[in-house]
Amino acid sequence: MGKYFGTSGIREIVNEKLTPELALNVGRALGTYLEEGKVVVGMDTRTSGEMLKNAIISGLLSTGIDVIDIGLSPTPLTGFAIRLYEADAGVTITASHNPSQYNGIKVWQPNGMAYTGDMENELEKILEERSFKKAPWNEIGNLTTANPEREYIKKALEMVDLSKGYTVIVDAGNGAGALISPYLQRELGNKVISLNSHPSGYFIRELEPNAKSLEGLSKAVKVLKADVGIAHDGDADRIGVVDDEGNFVEYEVMLSLISAYMLKKFGKGKLITTVDAGFALDDYVKPLGGEVVRVKVGDVAVAEGIMRENAIFGGEPSGTWIMPQWNLTPDGIFAGALVLEMIDKLGPLSELAKEVPRYVTLRAKIPCPNEKKKKAMKLIEREALKSFPYKRLIEIDGVRIENDEWWILFRPSGTEPIMRITLEAHTKEKAEGLMKNAKEVVKRAIREA
Incomplete structure (x- = not known):
């Protein structure tokens, strides 16, 4: 930085x-x-x-x-x-x-x-x-x-194929996705209903597509009996998805589903994700011939990983997906078209989502002045390695310690004066216990830094 x-x-x-x-x-x-x-x-x-x-x-x-x-x-x-x-x-x-x-x-x-x-x-x-x-x-x-909008849509239609039309609700969050996403879906043969598609620069929902910010989309999908809801952030490099029952599909689940679909579409190969992605992805794609490679957080690291490993797909558990067959730019709009193709080929999203293993993921932010981050991270690593019975250590972006039942990632934010903790475990009790200890490690390190 x-x-x-x-x-x-x-x-x-x-x-x-x-x-x-x-x-x-x-x-x-x-x-x-x-x-x-x-x-x-x-x-x-x-x-x-x-x-x-x-x-x-x-x-x-x-x-x-x-x-x-x-x-x-x-x-x-x-x-x-x-x-x-x-x-x-x-x-x-x-x-x-x-x-x-x-x-x-x-x-x-x-x-x-x-x-x-x-x-x-x-x-x-x-x-x-x-x-x-x-x-x-x-x-x-x-x-x-x-x-270049027409050329974009024309090219996307050459790569995505639907056997019939679906009812799709697109929530662009009054961002730039409103200019293309609904039109691409319509050109695919779908009936499209647009939400928050006024490119005014005034955002009436939180731009990050998550369960809370997409409550309106979830209700609309239920009431209008749509097949799927597709949402974007301000520049549409991300995608958030609501299934046919009106439930927001958690990022980790969606990442697993689309990764598996890319394996079916393009053949066995490597999948790139980031150090903050959970075990569900590995567990879901391994039987399909997918090998998960983790890189630093951020779309640049994912794109570099795709090129280095000759991977067939790369994605972050934030709805940022890169499809190298299409482009190395994160693309929530083309991702939306792929989600429709996946539904077309494999069935309703609510049914597909049930197949993905679900573990308990917890996240925390601890205030940490930027000038303390470097020293604090050294102290966190030393303390974490002593405090937790881990099997593997990954240091490509922050510190991730893991064994077969859980993992914890300690990482300084690249944009805010905070230290992030992300962890996953098979049970709620285990996750909460790990988080309690992890917070103590981080707070102590920040005090001493």
Whole structure:
């Protein structure tokens, strides 16, 4: 993590840390880093999007970079457009699932994958040194506009096949997913009902799709007797799913189901997930010939893992899925189409969900000043290894200790001054006992750090 870039690009409160001046300089830094070429720029529905997008574009043009402005568009569409227009990079103005007052800047590679930490460090260096390239007046970049929505839908329809139509309710959370997700579902032959599909920048539900934020969607699915409910966050890189009985399908269960379906669709192979994913995935996909590989938290680590392991799918237990046959950008919209194909081929979601083993997962956040995180993590690791009878230790992102019955992950947040504890056990009593001890370990370490 640098001064500007966190675990998912730059994400700050607008006109506090994230100003038009910073956006302008990020554009100049990216243009300087690339030296030449063209960049696709898109934004989600936030009220500050236009202001920050125009600043980024000005910065890019000033370095001689050509810009393709795709305007209001979900993150998956930016990733798609980069490859469609053979661009050298992409930028999305988005704060994903954060509240309205936030916005952010996320940069993408030519293959649709987000910039890695090393690439962001290079941008930070240019930003700090202010060593921006300045193009002469007759070599300033060209600005064009484009709308790749039709191409996106056309390509998706080539990859997803339904034998009949279903009733689908799409809750876009007034985010950018409203521009494509309902239309793709309609083109698949489904009857589509849209909820919260006004791209106004004012979010009337919490943007992260979870059981609480999707209570309205759950009720709508029940009342309207829909086959499924599909929900997105602000930029539609995530998916949340409600089954045909109106129940939110827990992230871990959905991750297991779609992983298994990808094995059936594309053949046996490796599946990438993150260190905060539970055992249900391993237990569910092993009999189908799936091998689970865990990586750091974040879509970049998942995409890198997919490429490194030649995996057939990668996903986080936050509804962030990457389908490499489609793109290396997390894509909640295409994911929604795949969920419908899975229902079409395998049956109602409420029935499928019963097949996935369920364990008890608990999460906790403990306040921890950013400057204490490093020392606290060292103390946590030392204490945890003494306090718990573990069999395996994973240190790729925080500290995860596990045996055959449970696991505990201690991890500092990349965006907030907190320490996270995630754990899983087969019984509620066991999970609660582990959490009590884990909290004591973390609190003691923070005090001593």
